[in-house]
Each structure stands twice: as C-alpha cells, then as structure tokens.
Amino acid sequence: MTSLPPAVAAVRLAVREALRAAPPGPVLVACSGGADSLALAAAAAFTGPRSGRAVGLVTVDHGLQPGSAARAAAVAAWGATVGLAPAEAVAVRVAGRPGGPEAAAREARYEALVAAAHRHGAAAVLLGHTRDDQAETVLLALARGAGPRGLAGMPARRDLDGVALLRPLLAVGRADTRAACAAEGLSPWEDPHNHDPGYARARVRASALPALVAALGPAVVDNLARTARMLAEDAATLDRLAAAALAASRDGDGLSVPALRDLDAAVRTRVLHAWCRELGAAGAALSHRHVAALDALVTDWHGQGTASLPGGLGVARRGDALRPAL
Incomplete structure (x- = not known):
C-alpha cells in the first residue's frame, strides 16, 4: 500500500479540521489556480464528501491580465472534473474602486466570493492563505507601524455578510502546498503579480x-x-x-467623556474606533491619526475644534460628551 505524501496529508488534515469547525451547510473553495489554492481545492474535493460536506469552487477573474478569462474558465473546468460542484468562474471589475490596486482587487474578490456563497447557499468559503502569507502580512504590518490588530495578521475565520471566510492553511507552509500539487500531478499557475516589485507584498516575499x-x-x-x-x-x-x-459609554447619539476617560488607553481607543465605524467611517480609510484626534478630545482637551473622519464625517466635544458634528 502506497503511503500518502506528507504534504498531501498535511493539507488534507488542515481542511478536515476546518470543515469540522465550519458552520453547517455547503462550502465553496476560492481557487485562483495558484499552488496554495489549488492544493486547498484538491484537498477539499477529497475531504468534503468524506466529511459529509457538499463542496464547490469559485474562481475570480479580476480582468487585470491578458488571458485571465480563459484561465479562470480552465480552473472552473478542472474543479468540475474533481467533483467540486458548483464550479464557476466569476468576473469582477477592479477599476474605479478606491485605494491602491491590491486593495481594490481584494475588495472586488471578497464581494464576488460572498455573492457566490449567497447564490449557492454556502455557509463558508475556504481561502488558501498559508503560514508564509501570514508571516508576510505581519512584516507588512510592522512596516506600517500597525497596532496589535494589524500584527494579528489574517484571522483563521472572518464573518462577512453572513458568510464565514475560513483560512485552513495558516499553519501549513507554502513549500507544502507546492509539494502537494506536485504529488497529485497538479500544475499551478504562477501569478506574475507575485513577482512584480511594484507591489509591497511581492518585495517582502522576494x-x-x-x-x-x-x-x-x-x-x-x-x-x-x-x-x-x-x-x-x-x-x-x-x-x-x-x-x-x-455600551456603557453611550450618551444619546454620543459618548460620555468621563466614562471614556476612566478606560485604559488600549480599550478606549478601540471604543473610539468602533464608534467611528458606527458613524459611517470606512474601516480601510480609518487610521491611527483619526482615532488619536478623537482620543485627544477626551484626554487632552483644550478647546480644540471638530476632529475630522474619513467620508466627510466629524466629531466634536460638546460639554462632557463626544457627538457627531453637524
């Protein structure tokens, strides 16, 4: 009896554990055709039926490179041959979105994955980020001067619009996903963006x-x-x-300054960040300096004016409360 290659076993074990912890219902695998997501999809095709799970595949065509539509169609066709159903390619439009090209592509991709999950009644989507991706994310966060939330990297689970986004491979190395593909006779696609020095992550990786x-x-x-x-x-x-x-700091449409002042700084800044999100400030645009300006209204009050937030929003101190500026 031929033994299972260790890399294949490692990826299958990670997927089996993720499926065991996933919400009940069908699952989709996000597959670009690269080694990480291809190994993930192959493991899910094997493990899903044995775990009593219906597993499908969705590949997102960002339209950023020549031949991307044909490549996405080929990935979907491969998914169907290994028993993943549904197996579909979804085209998205990246141009015109705010932020840099990486952020815009990521936003478009997650929107498409969540929409596909809703369309097919899937409870979760499996993503192929590996331990190496996590290490790169931590280094990028360090370079940006991120706080603990940024240095925590990518979560193993994130719920987005009622869909669980799961990352089963965060404890699996990139070398293992490549070895798993080789052992199973799979030919991964090499995304040229991964080697483009114009992207910060590519420079960290290289x-x-x-x-x-x-x-x-x-x-x-x-x-x-x-x-x-x-x-x-x-x-x-x-x-x-x-x-x-x-919850304890609320004062009508604002927040109580005395209640905020009694909080430890690590908790207070999180309260202010969460409140900014409630007011409508986009999380991607909300930075440390915005929260620091609000914190100064609490801890370093000397009559300063309205603190500005992304999206044209503002917060002012009125007596002993922070309130949205009219």
Whole structure:
C-alpha cells in the first residue's frame, strides 16, 4: 500500500479540521489556480464528501491580465472534473474602486466570493492563505507601524455578510502546498503579480522575508505566524472589553467623556474606533491619526475644534460628551 505524501496529508488534515469547525451547510473553495489554492481545492474535493460536506469552487477573474478569462474558465473546468460542484468562474471589475490596486482587487474578490456563497447557499468559503502569507502580512504590518490588530495578521475565520471566510492553511507552509500539487500531478499557475516589485507584498516575499530567514533561520516564518496567533487572541479579548465599554459609554447619539476617560488607553481607543465605524467611517480609510484626534478630545482637551473622519464625517466635544458634528 502506497503511503500518502506528507504534504498531501498535511493539507488534507488542515481542511478536515476546518470543515469540522465550519458552520453547517455547503462550502465553496476560492481557487485562483495558484499552488496554495489549488492544493486547498484538491484537498477539499477529497475531504468534503468524506466529511459529509457538499463542496464547490469559485474562481475570480479580476480582468487585470491578458488571458485571465480563459484561465479562470480552465480552473472552473478542472474543479468540475474533481467533483467540486458548483464550479464557476466569476468576473469582477477592479477599476474605479478606491485605494491602491491590491486593495481594490481584494475588495472586488471578497464581494464576488460572498455573492457566490449567497447564490449557492454556502455557509463558508475556504481561502488558501498559508503560514508564509501570514508571516508576510505581519512584516507588512510592522512596516506600517500597525497596532496589535494589524500584527494579528489574517484571522483563521472572518464573518462577512453572513458568510464565514475560513483560512485552513495558516499553519501549513507554502513549500507544502507546492509539494502537494506536485504529488497529485497538479500544475499551478504562477501569478506574475507575485513577482512584480511594484507591489509591497511581492518585495517582502522576494527580498525581506528571505533575508530574515538567511539571518535568523527558517524558524522565523513560523515564529512570525505564531506571533500573529498570540496577538489575535489578545486582540479578541480587548475587543470584547471594548464592546462592553462602548455600551456603557453611550450618551444619546454620543459618548460620555468621563466614562471614556476612566478606560485604559488600549480599550478606549478601540471604543473610539468602533464608534467611528458606527458613524459611517470606512474601516480601510480609518487610521491611527483619526482615532488619536478623537482620543485627544477626551484626554487632552483644550478647546480644540471638530476632529475630522474619513467620508466627510466629524466629531466634536460638546460639554462632557463626544457627538457627531453637524
């Protein structure tokens, strides 16, 4: 009896554990055709039926490269041959969205994945991010000066518009997904954007992370990913405390300054961030400086004017409360 290649076993085990923890119902795999998502889709095609799960595939055509539509159609056709149903390609429009090209493509992709899940009644979508992707995310967050939430990296689960987005491979290395594809005779597509130095992540992948590995040893990748896991646990606890503090700080349409002043800074800034989101400030545009300006209305009040938020919103201090500026 031929033994299962270790890389294939590792990916299948990760998928089986994710399916066990996923909400009940059908599941879709987001598959670009790259090694990570291709190994994920192959493992889901094997594991899904044995776990009593209906598993389908969706591939998103961003329309950013010549031949992208044909490539997406080929990925969908492959999915159908391995028993993934539905297996479909979805085209999206990236141009005209706010933010840089990476952020715009990501936003369009997640919108398409969630829409596909709703269309097919899927409870969850599996994403192919690996331990290496997580390590790169932590380095990028460090370079931006991000706080604990940013350094927590990509969550293993994120709920978006009623759909669970799951990342089963965050403890699996990129070398394993490539080895799994090779063992199963799969030919991954190499996205040229992954090697384009115009993208920050591509530079981290090609230069920064390899330099750290050369200087500190290969364990640095797992250590960065483990740091993200630990910070995610801490951030989740602080977020729960902040949610309770936000409820206790409400004062009509605003927030009580005395109640906010009594909070620890780590909780208070989370309360202010969450309140800004309630007011309509887009999370992607809401930065540390916006929250710091609101925090100064509480902790360093000397009669300053309205603090501006993304989207033309503002907050002013009126007596002992922060209120939306009219």
